[in-house]
Amino acid sequence: MPDAHFRGKVALITGGSRGIGAAVARRLARAGAHLVVNHREAKGRSAELAEGVCREAAAGGVRAVAVAADISQKEAVASMLARAEREFGRLDVLVLNAARAPFKPWEKLLERDLRLLVETNFLGNVFCMQAALPLLARQGGAVVFVSSLGSRFFNPDYPLGAMKAAMEAAVKHWAESFGERGITVSAVCAGLVKTDSFKTLRMVQPELEKLPERLFVTPEEVAEVVWFLAGPAGGVFQGQTLVADRGLSNRLLRPLEGS
Ligand SMILES: NC(=O)c1ccc[n+]([C@@H]2O[C@H](COP(=O)([O-])OP(=O)(O)OC[C@H]3O[C@@H](n4cnc5c(N)ncnc54)[C@H](OP(=O)(O)O)[C@@H]3O)[C@@H](O)[C@H]2O)c1
Numbered sequence: 001m002p003d004a005h006f007r008g009k010v011a012l013i014t015g016g017s018r019g020i021g022a023a024v025a026r027r028l029a030r031a032g033a034h035l036v037v038n039h040r041e042a043k044g045r046s047a048e049l050a051e052g053v054c055r056e057a058a059a060g061g062v063r064a065v066a067v068a069a070d071i072s073q074k075e076a077v078a079s080m081l082a083r084a085e086r087e088f089g090r091l092d093v094l095v096l097n098a099a100r101a102p103f104k105p106w107e108k109l110l111e112r113d114l115r116l117l118v119e120t121n122f123l124g125n126v127f128c129m130q131a132a133l134p135l136l137a138r139q140g141g142a143v144v145f146v147s148s149l150g151s152r153f154f155n156p157d158y159p160l161g162a163m164k165a166a167m168e169a170a171v172k173h174w175a176e177s178f179g180e181r182g183i184t185v186s187a188v189c190a191g192l193v194k195t196d197s198f199k200t201l202r203m204v205q206p207e208l209e210k211l212p213e214r215l216f217v218t219p220e221e222v223a224e225v226v227w228f229l230a231g232p233a234g235g236v237f238q239g240q241t242l243v244a245d246r247g248l249s250n251r252l253l254r255p256l257e258g259s
Contacts, residue, residue: 002032002061005232010088012036012080014071014128015098017050019195020146023219024095024226025064029057031227033093035064036084040098042068063088071098071124072116081131091135093230096125096167097146099197101160103204109159121163122170129174133183140182142230145171146222147189147241149249157204164189168241175239186237188225191217191245215248 011028015021017039025037035057039050050066057064065087069080084091100120102113109117129143136143150161151168168187175185192198192208194216202208225244229237243249 002030003231005031006093006230007032008034009092010034010036010084010090011093011095011230012038012084012091012128012132013095013097014038014124015040016053016095017046017066019197020190020193020219020222021095021097022049022053023223024097024146025053026056027220027223027227028093028095028230029060029062029064031231032062034062034088036080036087036091037064037066038071038080038098039066039068040070040100070120071128072119074127077124077127077131081128081135085135090138091132092139092141094128094132094136094141094143095146095226095230096128096143098124099146099160101158101163103157103200104159105156106159113159117159117163121160122166125167126170133178136183137178137181141184142234143171143174143178143183143185144226144229144234145185145187145241146226147187149189149191149243149245151189151241153249155205157201171241172239179238184229184235184238186229186234186239187241188222188229189241189243189245190222190225191215191243191248193217193219193222195219211248215246217244217246 011033016025016037039046054064069076147164150158151164171187
């Protein structure tokens with residue numbers, strides 16, 4: 001059911017074609033927001049999935065457009081935001097969800113891996129924030145970043161965690177810098193979620209299979225937190241990162257199997 005806060009507002013979700021991003025898009029559409037569903041690949045499965053998310057949203061009564069843009073490309077991000085303005089004339093919520101990274105130890109990262117890591121997962125988010133800011137500042141709005149436990153815990157095959165930590169720090173800086181313009185900035189740090197990227201992580205760390213099902217978070221649960229942070233109560237968490245991991249990080253010293 002639409003809620004008064006989101007009805008008629010516009011949300012842009014990076015990486016909204018699948019996984020957590022698609023769940024966030026669905027949740028915000030259900031709340032009454034129009035959508036810009038970003039994804040990277042202009043053709044194929046990704047484009048089809050993004051169009052599917054948009055069709056679902058439209059069937060629920062909101063307008064939605066899928067926009068292919070690689071967030072690591074500044075010009076592509078500028079074009080995406082220009083498209084959002086042409087389509088809807090405003091932007092109220094920016095969800096920084098897209099991520100793409102190699103799953104391998106630091107010492108094995110090639111130069112192209114490092115560039116992918118930084119250009120997509122740090123610079124890409126900064127490009128999105130910079131391009132969205134003039135629109136968000138018109139009437140105020142929310143920026144929500146999707147982080148992961150790698151921002152604070154060691155994982156040998158997850159250099160993306162360092163980018164997540166940098167972004168959590170950026171969230172604090174942006175909250176201070178843009179708060180006076182009526183923009184709330186916060187993050188959700190999700191535990192393990194069974195999406196396509198988790199399938200890749202599981203290939204390099206098969207021991208994750210031993211974790212009991214109850215320790216996994218669903219994409220819909222992460223989406224619920226994003227909805228909350230982007231909504232009227234989200235300002236209470238200005239600059240903060242909420243951990244949503246079903247207690248996984250509480251039990252790091254316990255054996256993986258058995259409970
Ligand atoms: N899965 C987990 O266990 C987990 C846990 C905590 C946090 N997270 C975080 O949650 C977010 C979503 O994760 P997920 O597991 O749902 O990911 P996913 O299933 O791998 O989906 C990634 C999404 O990001 C898009 N994307 C990737 N690179 C992009 C780029 N350069 N420009 C634009 N879009 C791009 C993809 O578009 P295409 O379809 O076109 O490739 C896709 O829509 C990420 O930030 C991830 O780090 C995930």
